[in-house]
Amino acid sequence: MKSTQYTEETLDHFRNPRNVGTLEGDDVAIGRVGNPVCGDLMEMYLRIADDRIVDIKFQTFGCGSAVATSSMTTELVKGMTLDEAMEVTRSDVADALGGLPPIKMHCSNLAADALHDAIKNWRAGIKLEPLAAEDTSADHPTCAVPLATTIDNADDYLGRGLYKKVEDINELTDKRTLVLDRGDATASLAIELTKVTPRVIFLTELDTLGLSPELATAIKRSDVKVLYQSRLVSVGGEGEIEKVRIFDLDEENEYDLFVDAVVLLEK
């Protein structure tokens, strides 16, 4: 089977996904798995009454089979007890779709995993916040600003792409610029920089914006790309900054990001 060859059943669920959306209320369990870095993210919302799934919705950022398997999963488990739903496996879902191309089996894991995650969260009394919810920062007016981390080799790049202060934003014209979260002043600078360069990344170790509400709204509306739960590990490049190494605190993995400048404002 070719990597893009899907059964008619799969294509039907992709084209007309069932039960898309979110649910709200105290009787709703939320499960979330995947990572947009790998090209997939899945959320399942279960409304539970008497230990039974009475309603179910999902949202996904994923490929065709991620959409189709989520849709099929919601159909399969609606009406089941939680125990029954815990028994539903990824291969049950794939079978119901008439099979999936081998390379797509990874994506098919997500739906069942998100379902099980929701049930586990429900049983453990954990309530996740929906990701797409507007302005989550409003619920956390001022989170603590993280401690300034020291980057081992940063001083090697002073004057060669590393900025400890920015006197004239024009110095960063058209540079892919990474700004480390050191509170409101750094967020304002990040927004200001979008006037001179299309690429500004605001890196924070927090899972939400620990800024004043006005600034949190402003940065969300701006072209600044916010990277949450991320730590700068090191800077690299031949003679000048060309890339940085970032640690994803949530996924606990490291990756390279190509940038031209890093702004590490001193406190």
Next chain:
Amino acid sequence: MKEYYIDYQSAKPVDPRVVEEMTPYFTERFGNPASLHAPGDRATAVLDQCRARVAGFIGAAPEEIIFTSGATESNNIALIGYANKNKRTGNHIIISEVEHISIHNIAKFLEKNGFRISKVPPDQFGRINPEKIRSRISDDTILVSVGWGSSEIGTVQDIKRIAAILEGTGAALHVDAVAVEGLIPIDISTTAIHLLTLSSNDIYGPQGLGALYIRKGVKLAPITMGGGQEMGLRSGTEPLALIAGMAAAADIATAEMVAEAKRLASMRNRLIEAVLATIPDSHLNGHPTERVPNNAHFRFEGIEGESLLLSLRDEGIAVSTGSACSSKTLEPSHTLLSCGLLHEEAHGSLEFTFGRWSKEEDVDRVMEVLPDIVLRLRRLSPLYTVN
């Protein structure tokens, strides 16, 4: 359903005029150029004449062209052949991060065999700053390989400046010209390029054939052994019909390139303007102006490329994606990452490439359906809130 093919980068149809010129060589005008009889001599004459035509396409001399099985083989012969022949001079090779996967994997192979590889990252538009090449050159640098254009994001490099920087350093320049051939005039006589890769299909010739330009005086070690055809660098009987096809394709490209590039650029520009104006949170990948005339490469926040591709397929539109899920690995495109995109941004990319049979109605069709598809997929996405 009517089909709209906007994926000329993946494969091009062979021009019917090319097929016509090829056909006799499959049947009555066959022959092995190595044979000493009359049919052999006739084949030799055809081979010489076709070699001259392909050479003429880039301003080279006929004896500077060898035929290969395609661009990937040309890249292998150029890089491995040059490295092995010149390893006593040095062991350092420079490539760019935005190269075709074949160059990356050849570099990996050479690294395992004792060569040192440096990679030059591009700016956010996919352009290589020639100064970054200069800063990496050392006494043991023997070869620099930079693609003239990116077959993915379409960005075109300033090859003249890169060649100028290398002059006097002792390092040779290899250029993979596949993404620009037939779209941008190539004149090897005015630029100090030592090795240049061409593909036949990329100028609407048959698949299964490519060429390598080898500047007079540049020495390569063969990487395959056999009967010694093509200056001993690509053994095996020359496929006469394919070669006749590439020669015909080169002639057509030379005659029609300027007008065709203008036509494609205007179509492509209309698509870029319409997408960016109509679809919120859409971005153009690659360079705004320094790009091949037929390429438009977009990124849509909050959605995944393969979902876009499948939805467009349902509307009869064939395009490519930089997304992981459509290829054999789950890794997103190395080219997009090296431009500074995050993984999830690279996954949301879509590539349109127009060609000889593209029409303005292809753009109309895309704009008829794409905005709704993006909206529908964003409604499914937890990473995007549709207002």
